[in-house]
Amino acid sequence: MTQPLVHIIGAGPGDPELITVKGQRLIEEADLILYTDSLVNPELFTHVKPEAVVKKSAGMHLEEIVALMVDAVKDGKRVARVHTGDPSVFGAILEQMKKLTEAGVEAKIIPGVSxxxxxxxxxxxxxxxxxxxxxxxxxxxxxxxxxxxxxxxxxxxxxxxxxxxxxxxxxxxxxxxxxxxxxxxxxxxxxxxxxxxxxxxxxxxxxxxxxxxxxxxxxxxxxxxxxxxxxxxxxIIEKGTFESKLYDKTFTHGYRKGAAVHE
Ligand SMILES: C[S@@+](CC[C@H](N)C(=O)[O-])C[C@H]1O[C@@H](n2cnc3c(N)ncnc32)[C@H](O)[C@@H]1O
Structure with a gap:
């Protein structure tokens, strides 16, 4: 049997077009969507399943959040835990992942635009x-x-x-x-x-x-x-003094052969 799984998804900064294609798909397939706060744009949830539960976790404590996710996945439901920006930057996901693991639930992170x-x-x-x-x-x-x-x-x-x-x-x-x-x-x-x-x-x-x-x-x-x-x-743009060598016609690299190799 496969281990129950929660997806921790980066919502991006707010513009609903700045989520990854994968993150958006997982939200649309989810039965429970639990999102963190007001910097997650609810427009991301426009096309969720009609029966999906969409809930804001602000105001809930860690144990409540984790219990909700664990109960849902153990019930065979798909869970999307949606965080602002990229979940790995100031996302407070470690404590959630630890508790999910203790409950026998795997957590997978889907990155986002920080x-x-x-x-x-x-x-x-x-x-x-x-x-x-x-x-x-x-x-x-x-x-x-x-x-x-x-x-x-x-x-x-x-x-x-x-x-x-x-x-x-x-x-x-x-x-x-x-x-x-x-x-x-x-x-x-x-x-x-x-x-x-x-x-x-x-x-x-x-x-x-x-x-x-x-x-x-x-x-x-x-x-x-x-x-x-x-x-x-x-x-600095006006000064024009700081320019990358990458597009300099006298500087060559792996894709534009010549003397120097750029990494
Ligand atoms: C709890 S941290 C989450 C950061 C998030 N994981 C990220 O990668 O952007 C919240 C802080 O991120 C910044 N932040 C998040 N979204 C923002 C946005 N759309 N515009 C400006 N700052 C934002 C602010 O400094 C805010 O106080």
Whole structure:
């Protein structure tokens, strides 16, 4: 007999067209759809089976959520557990998977478009610009959840790479302080995207020096992705100094034969 299975599905950032084809299919085949919160767009559930139960899990505790899923799969039902963005980033899925495993239920993750990438898309920025920054850190400001000792924001920010901050909208003053402490300049670029990919999305460009006031003016206190990055500076396109060698006609690689090989 096959082991009962729950699919943990990334809903993407909000636009119902930004879920994977597989995630959408599994939702449409499910008998129980349990979704996390207001950043999961209910439009994703327009074509579910008529008898499917669609339920929001906000307000339920872990044991209730897991019991609901376990009872359903053990009853032969298909279960879709739908999380915002990509479930593996700040998704709190580990505790659910642990309890499902203890109950003899397998959990499979279907990835999704994380809000970090949806926000970069909305802001029209490349997070990794050659010779400027080649690293992206996905992190958060320290709030009630303590940061591991070696992951304090000021230490991470010292790398001066692209940094995407989840769950940090209410902690912006502290965030800015830590970036400045880490050697960033008040003129360095930041962009905040409120509800990336939703109809009421807001994209607010700022610098570290103006970020707090810009967010206050736009009344952004939640559901926001903050990206601090030298690559978010709009003038880098105009300067034209940072260009990938990939499409450079003098640079050859595996698919365009010549002297140098690009990886
Ligand atoms: C619990 S975390 C979940 C992150 C999610 N797993 C992801 O990959 O995007 C919730 C935080 O993600 C960010 N977030 C999620 N969806 C967003 C969206 N559409 N626009 C902006 N930020 C979003 C916000 O920082 C929010 O506070």
């Amino acid at each position: 809000s970090a990438f949806a926000a970069a898309a909305s802001a029209g920025i490349e997070l990794t610009v050659p010779e400027l920054t080649q690293t992206v850190i996905l992190t958060r400001a320290e709030g009630r959840t303590p940061m591991p000792e070696k992951e304090k924001l000021a230490d991470l920010a010292a790398h001066q790479c692209s940094i995407a901050l989840f769950l940090s909208a209410t902690l912006i003053k502290k965030v800015v302080r830590e970036f400045i402490e880490a050697g960033w300049n008040e003129n360095d670029a930041a962009v905040v995207v409120y509800k990336a990919s939703w109809p009421d999305e807001k994209v607010v460009r700022a610098t570290l020096g103006t970020l707090h006031e810009a967010m206050r003016q736009h009344k952004i206190t939640k559901q926001a992705m903050v990206i601090v990055s030298k690559a978010a500076d709009e003038s």
